[in-house]
Amino acid sequence: METTQGKVLIADDEPDILEILKYNLSNEGYEVVTARDGDEAFEKAKRTKPDLIVLDIMMPKKTGVEVCQLLRSQSAFKETMIIFLTAVNDESTQIKGLETGADDYVSKPISPKVFMSRVNALFRRINKAEAKVLKIENLTIDPERFLVTLDNKEIILAKKEFELLYLLALKPGRVFLRNEILNQVWGNDVIVGDRTIDVHIRKIRQKLGVDCITTVKGVGYKFEL
């Protein structure tokens, strides 16, 4: 069962930062692996094959830039996304970082919100989740026409309902945490009450008539026909 948004390796020698980033990433459904120095980062990268590697530039044993260069020299990591954490707002360092093939850099002090939005942006890019018509058995979800069809019968959903259903149906079987749903459908900055998602889920269930959204108590929701 694929339950994760993606695998992320964080390498930083400061335990506090490691903790904060790990907390935020897990919270949005990412699987997290951590390392405390350059060597460990490189070793764990090879072993766990993460989708994204977050590298602190200043680390013991090997700097982030060195790790990045090592990784990029191996074909297995040509496609892996890399984000640098730069302590100093040192432009030349940043440019050097990006030249070694990093996808983005975040300068400390880190704002978890900013960091997460960068991460999500990168993952959105590789997931190429462009508006595609979804077809699951007798159910079709067409974002272009903003139309849901069940057994060739049209069902009209409101905007939020549609977006929510589309998100879940994008990866049938995968559990979406409530936080993820909030971020994807509402946006990271919007604050809505705890019960709002439930209400929308209910409306979708009601309109579709079929039980295709399963509740995973204490975790979130998943689409299943």
Next chain:
Amino acid sequence: METTQGKVLIADDEPDILEILKYNLSNEGYEVVTARDGDEAFEKAKRTKPDLIVLDIMMPKKTGVEVCQLLRSQSAFKETMIIFLTAVNDESTQIKGLETGADDYVSKPISPKVFMSRVNALFRRINKAEAKVLKIENLTIDPERFLVTLDNKEIILAKKEFELLYLLALKPGRVFLRNEILNQVWGNDVIVGDRTIDVHIRKIRQKLGVDCITTVKGVGYKFEL
């Protein structure tokens, strides 16, 4: 069925610019391909056959100008539109760029609005060529004669009304965001009030008498008979 506004290849070595441009382009319905250096740009251009190529002049491996010359030497890219991104406001570079056959150049720092207006301007130019008569059931829309017929009865629409109806009817069922409508019918640089589109929609509905335009609240409008 063609669902995209057009395909755009962006080549720039700065991830930030890539992201911003990609975001804005996707937002307005363009399909986006990206490249980070000259070689990748040329390779992806050949592979994906974009309608428009945005080339940064200063890029690793091959400069934008070199890529442009290479492309223009191939018959397949005689018609492809090319926009240069110039870091410096260097006149001689710009002139050289345009001499190699580029359609436009934008100098950094880039204003997304300006950039998009240039892109849309170029696309509008090539799209205007295909003014086809639309026939949907008992309704015909003839852009040449500027005439709408319903059950063989002529209906006189004003210019904006006609353009709006034509846009929607071009892809029946497809939802057009208000932004898209504004860009296509009015142009991106024009600023009109929030209710302007509604008023025109209303007039069309009134004149046609048939309910062929559906509103998707919070999203946009779509044509449907």
Next chain:
DNA sequence: TTGCCTGTTTACTTAGAGTTAATAAAAACT
């Protein structure tokens, strides 16, 4: 000039999407 048409804005109304709050039900935990 007048008058008509188009395109736009303004102001008001309306519908209904989205949210909340309150209560009930269902798991999970002791």
Next chain:
DNA sequence: AGTTTTTATTAACTCTAAGTAAACAGGCAA
């Protein structure tokens, strides 16, 4: 069992987006 936590289900409320009518400015023709 009882207690706590989490979700379901409503109904009520809020507030935004779209509908509508009227008015206004500019253009063009008679």
